[in-house]
Amino acid sequence: MSDPAGEFDIPSDLDEARRVQATIEAVVKTAFEEHEAFAVKMAVEEALVNAIKHGNQMEYEKRVRGTYALGAERFDVRITDEGPGFNPDDVPDPTAPENLERPCGRGLLLIRYYMTSVSFQDNGRTIVMHKLRNGSK
């Protein structure tokens, strides 16, 4: 049975991110409904890719670290990169008509939609999010 809590420390490598994602997915699926597991998977995928691509700029040596925990009613995950940070408020709204055809910039929108709460720390280098079971989202 999957350990309901864990941590990871990986280089900026998308294959490594896949392995983290698979571990987290296995944990979440033990307790969450299918659509909730899909939501967590989407948010974790986008957050990991953001950390590796936009945070660490795909520099292999830079690390992505995180923790996750499945509780009775919620799943918590925290992901930190070693990039320069960013201001989430500066990210353009990808659903605005002028941005709709831009090929990128939707990750944060999806994370915010799918998770119950999302916050940033350390100048945007750390994303902290949780998902409630049987929540409204």
Next chain:
Amino acid sequence: MPCPQFAQKQRGALDTESGKLDNQPQYPSGEQPTLCRPRRPFLSSETRGMSQQPRRRRLEVEDSGDVAVVQFVDKKILDEQNIQMIGDDLFRLVDELGRRKILLNFGNVEFLSSAALGKLITMNRKVQAVRGKLVLCNISREIREVFEITKLDKLFTILPDEQAALQSF
């Protein structure tokens, strides 16, 4: 097996080296494909020559009349390199094969990331630039929601199934 309502489909892998379907139908002059002819065995680019560098097949392309019907091989469209190659193969349909009517069937797809959405947007632009038409169909409820959240359901033509999608061209 019921006879398909639509023109005979010819399935083939998109040869990512030549940019051609590897079993593009060749009919004698004047001969039309027979309805209900069994689909040709699928022949992927990996099997076509030992000297070629193997490259994993990511798309299956069928012809239904003049519509290129594309099925995704992968259930998860995630990995950056994978998405890049899927994008390249899709773009080749328009840029090199000159296809104008393209149907993307998501029946096999269980998960896709925002990076994949970006490729679809670029593909849509390419098709529009040649005054063609791109239609998406057979999208699961969860993935349909992703299109709705991002408002891309307003950008793309999304229809419930392949039959309805083919009729829309």
